[in-house]
Amino acid sequence: MKKLLLLGDEAIAQGGLDAGISGIYAYPGTPSTEIMEYVQGSSEAAERNIQREWSANEKTALEASLGLAYTGKRAMVCMKHVGLNVAADPFMNSALTGVNGGLVIVVADDPSMHSSQNEQDSRYYGKFALIPVLEPSNQQEAYDMTYAGFDLSEKYKIPVMLRITTRLSHSRAGIKTKEKKREKKLVLPEDPGQFILLPTFARIRYKGLLALQPNLRKEAEESPFNVYFDGKDRSFGIIACGIAYNYVMENYPDRIIPYPLLKISQYPFPVEMIRKITETCTAVLVLEDGYPFLEEMLIGLQKKGIPVKGRLDGTIPRDGELNPNIVSDALGIGYEKGKPVPGLVTNRPPALCKGCSHADLFTALNETLRKYKPGRVFSDIGCYTLGALPPFNSINTCVDMGASVTMAIGAADAGLIPSIAVIGDSTFTHSGMTGLLDAVNKNSPVTIIISDNSTTGMTGGQKSSATGRLESICTGIGVNPAHVRVLNPLRKEHETNVAIIKEEIEYRGVSVVIAQRECIQTAARRKRKAKQK
Amino acid sequence: MKKDIILAGVGGQGILTIAASIGLAALEENLELKQAEVHGMSQRGGAVQSHLRISDKDIASDLIPLGKADLVLSVEPLESLRYLPYLCPDGWLVTNSTPFVNIPDYPEMEDIRREIQKIQHHLIVDADRISKDIGSTRSSNIVMLGAASSFIGLETSLFEAGIDRIFRGKGEAVVRMNIRAFQAGREYVEMKLSGKSKSYNNSAG
Ligand SMILES: Cc1ncc(C[n+]2csc(CCOP(=O)(O)OP(=O)(O)O)c2C)c(N)n1
Numbered sequence: 054m055k056k057l058l059l060l061g062d063e064a065i066a067q068g069g070l071d072a073g074i075s076g077i078y079a080y081p082g083t084p085s086t087e088i089m090e091y092v093q094g095s096s097e098a099a100e101r102n103i104q105r106e107w108s109a110n111e112k113t114a115l116e117a118s119l120g121l122a123y124t125g126k127r128a129m130v131c132m133k134h135v136g137l138n139v140a141a142d143p144f145m146n147s148a149l150t151g152v153n154g155g156l157v158i159v160v161a162d163d164p165s166m167h168s169s170q171n172e173q174d175s176r177y178y179g180k181f182a183l184i185p186v187l188e189p190s191n192q193q194e195a196y197d198m199t200y201a202g203f204d205l206s207e208k209y210k211i212p213v214m215l216r217i218t219t220r221l222s223h224s225r226a227g228i229k230t231k232e233k234k235r236e237k238k239l240v241l242p243e244d245p246g247q248f249i250l251l252p253t254f255a256r257i258r259y260k261g262l263l264a265l266q267p268n269l270r271k272e273a274e275e276s277p278f279n280v281y282f283d284g285k286d287r288s289f290g291i292i293a294c295g296i297a298y299n300y301v302m303e304n305y306p307d308r309i310i311p312y313p314l315l316k317i318s319q320y321p322f323p324v325e326m327i328r329k330i331t332e333t334c335t336a337v338l339v340l341e342d343g344y345p346f347l348e349e350m351l352i353g354l355q356k357k358g359i360p361v362k363g364r365l366d367g368t369i370p371r372d373g374e375l376n377p378n379i380v381s382d383a384l385g386i387g388y389e390k391g392k393p394v395p396g397l398v399t400n401r402p403p404a405l406c407k408g409c410s411h412a413d414l415f416t417a418l419n420e421t422l423r424k425y426k427p428g429r430v431f432s433d434i435g436c437y438t439l440g441a442l443p444p445f446n447s448i449n450t451c452v453d454m455g456a457s458v459t460m461a462i463g464a465a466d467a468g469l470i471p472s473i474a475v476i477g478d479s480t481f482t483h484s485g486m487t488g489l490l491d492a493v494n495k496n497s498p499v500t501i502i503i504s505d506n507s508t509t510g511m512t513g514g515q516k517s518s519a520t521g522r523l524e525s526i527c528t529g530i531g532v533n534p535a536h537v538r539v540l541n542p543l544r545k546e547h548e549t550n551v552a553i554i555k556e557e558i559e560y561r562g563v564s565v566v567i568a569q570r571e572c573i574q575t576a577a578r579r580k581r582k583a584k585q586k
Numbered sequence: 587m588k589k590d591i592i593l594a595g596v597g598g599q600g601i602l603t604i605a606a607s608i609g610l611a612a613l614e615e616n617l618e619l620k621q622a623e624v625h626g627m628s629q630r631g632g633a634v635q636s637h638l639r640i641s642d643k644d645i646a647s648d649l650i651p652l653g654k655a656d657l658v659l660s661v662e663p664l665e666s667l668r669y670l671p672y673l674c675p676d677g678w679l680v681t682n683s684t685p686f687v688n689i690p691d692y693p694e695m696e697d698i699r700r701e702i703q704k705i706q707h708h709l710i711v712d713a714d715r716i717s718k719d720i721g722s723t724r725s726s727n728i729v730m731l732g733a734a735s736s737f738i739g740l741e742t743s744l745f746e747a748g749i750d751r752i753f754r755g756k757g758e759a760v761v762r763m764n765i766r767a768f769q770a771g772r773e774y775v776e777m778k779l780s781g782k783s784k785s786y787n788n789s790a791g
Binding site: 056058060083084087168222224225226227296302303308376377381392393394395397398401403405436439511 | 648653673705
């Protein structure tokens, strides 16, 4: 059978399709976005009419996937690591309700923060929720684990997390696929109390979840994804989690490793396997992409046991993603670099596109705010965050999706008036709307500027939830319609726009300015498509 | 057979099309392949690179180790220098000569050229001019692929099959144009390496 050339993300999507999912839910977020995009582009998904619309945010996505799995069918939900913070409430509780069908929760971490605010390690969440975590080392495993993850989920009626990192999400390799499974039939849960987490039921569910743990650990001990390779030289043992395994292999071109090696790709930790390597070897190196999750547990708080090398003793940098060279150094092999980068090579950071609507908005906003001291523009996450950099230097914060609105409220409470929020349209519907309700309820003197390019730009131009409906949403939430203003961020409208922003900033109540002009990338794509037809 | 290739450019310049062409060519040969790409933030006009590894044996790491790349293929001259620590001592650096200036402190082109010329095996290709000469200004990436193709160690026909698969959806004319661009790049380098001509002359094509 011919192999498919797929990104790690796409391999997961194909794994889900072949495992017979009836729905996939997601909110875009690098490096997880391509999973949903692959399903949306799949003719098979269209024929089967698999649910594959973007959700408003990760919480709604996870809840919808749980609802689908409630009916006995197979569901998948995908998000980036910080998306799981947003979805943490249903995530934690879904471990207690369990599922009726199969549920695989895909979380893509971003060590080195290639496109993220932090590099949190989602394996902690898996342990926190007491559910199994699968962590592929390569694209084939990404496919196989998705496929197998549904069986594991159904066997124990529990959600299963699949954790990947950027490098695997965005790297392609050939994939061998498996036999296609049929979608499951709609069957409601046998136990009518399963999904009712009232304390009396929840306590029972929690005991059940705890009772499951030895079985989940046994699954990990016996998992084909966790492998112990013996080695002659026992002065040293290597534990490699997920993709770290590849970097070990890279350093031994003939694939003969002198030390015992434990590859871990399924959690909870295979404790017996770990004990075996620590009891066999006189020291151990722990390689993990992300936090020193296993390493810290191995060391513990008591001062005994064999030396553990890794991120905590400085063998490996404490932050940032692994690579073959870091691992080469940790193994004491070393490497020779090529020539250094010449001094004249300057940085080339990302920037707003030529003709971007956000740029014209920032130019107008900067002029409006010239008479104030800087430091009063709370912003958010999206392409417009690039307004923090020169030449604009327009915004002062970027924390988490939706925080612009609520931080502006808090600062206004403290007396910072005017207090301004700049937020994108997709970010606003993701989690800015609830903050706006807070502002309305206390008539906070804030101006919320929605820089509406009618797309989810930063992640590649996915559909934005409420395109064309932002005005009615804001008035519906209760903003006085006289203070919901729409402007067209274009250079030729500059004077008008400055005047509108000025009026609303000077208004001592909640005002919303919608700066509405289509993203030039999506506009160009739309025109190209129209031409092709 | 084993080739480790770094593809370099600026977000939006389309290095992934080159990567996909090489990838499909390798797949035609049933070779193993890994191709790490940059998606997300940097695609907004930032520096982007792709690590492309092809081999007749299994490939472990998605990332090429430092000092191990056989080829740096860049569609922008400044970007070609950013990945020198990856280039192995006898590796080739092949770059387009047209600067993409979207930063205020872009260095002088003469200085960039001088740095490139310090690399033992380098080729600076005026791919924009070549693509213009053959009447397809949008094909300079494929010209660059053609220019670097002789260092990749795959048959020309495999690349052409790869190009065909990528552009097929856009119609026969687009496929033909890109194959022509590929050939023009390849011929240019063959001529240059054989020392016959220092400057590209379109009358042959
Ligand atoms: C909780 C969370 N989910 C997803 C992301 C990824 N993300 C960053 S920016 C962005 C898109 C924002 O779109 P929009 O607000 O419309 O702004 P634009 O990029 O179009 O300017 C997304 C989805 C994130 N950082 N955090």
